[in-house]
Amino acid sequence: MVVSHIVAVSRNFVIGKNNTLPWRMPADMRYFHKVTDGHIVIMGRKNYEANGKALKNRTNIVITRNKAFRPDDAIVTHDIKTALEIARTDHPKEVFIVGGGEIYRQTLDMVDRIYITVIETEVEGDAYYPEIDYSDYTIVSRIHKKADQQNPYDHTYYILEK
Numbered sequence: 001m002v003v004s005h006i007v008a009v010s011r012n013f014v015i016g017k018n019n020t021l022p023w024r025m026p027a028d029m030r031y032f033h034k035v036t037d038g039h040i041v042i043m044g045r046k047n048y049e050a051n052g053k054a055l056k057n058r059t060n061i062v063i064t065r066n067k068a069f070r071p072d073d074a075i076v077t078h079d080i081k082t083a084l085e086i087a088r089t090d091h092p093k094e095v096f097i098v099g100g101g102e103i104y105r106q107t108l109d110m111v112d113r114i115y116i117t118v119i120e121t122e123v124e125g126d127a128y129y130p131e132i133d134y135s136d137y138t139i140v141s142r143i144h145k146k147a148d149q150q151n152p153y154d155h156t157y158y159i160l161e162k
């Protein structure tokens, strides 16, 4: 089972602000949905709350320490190891860890692949992706897109593999 992160980061590693995304980039949202569609996604409770509901057409596993948190559209676990074990029982080729910052930080050393969209700007925020050592990874794909009417920033889709 390949364990992947999928994330969009600013040049200064910001991923979120006030429990939402700091930008409106519909092209990246479409990319996220296309890559993860039909797969198992693992997320922190705050990310789940930011979405407001489970991501559709995906098995959603939410990690929380709160034993009373029981949404009816997601599987809940209380630690990261169990989330990955539950995913593994389904024998998927790939499982996607979809954030947010706390969950990315605690799982960075477990991932084989990172789908990282660099939003080519610096923004303020309160949630960050951990700074990665690019020498640990090979860039297997890089697609650069210019800003356009719907997407205010240039952005670059990278796929990195360990």
Ligand SMILES: NC(=O)c1ccc[n+]([C@@H]2O[C@H](COP(=O)([O-])OP(=O)(O)OC[C@H]3O[C@@H](n4cnc5c(N)ncnc54)[C@H](OP(=O)(O)O)[C@@H]3O)[C@@H](O)[C@H]2O)c1
Binding pocket: 006, 007, 008, 009, 014, 015, 016, 017, 018, 019, 020, 021, 043, 044, 045, 046, 047, 048, 050, 063, 064, 065, 066, 069, 077, 078, 079, 080, 098, 099, 100, 101, 102, 103, 104, 106, 127
């Ligand atoms: N740009 C992107 O690609 C992207 C992707 C995803 C999210 N985001 C952004 O990231 C922000 C949210 O990230 P965040 O760091 O604040 O929160 P988060 O990682 O989504 O969730 C944190 C919560 O997860 C639970 N948790 C974390 N570690 C745990 C552990 N070891 N065991 C059990 N439970 C654990 C805790 O839930 P409880 O408090 O319930 O115990 C904790 O409060 C939002 O702004 C969101 O929009 C951005």
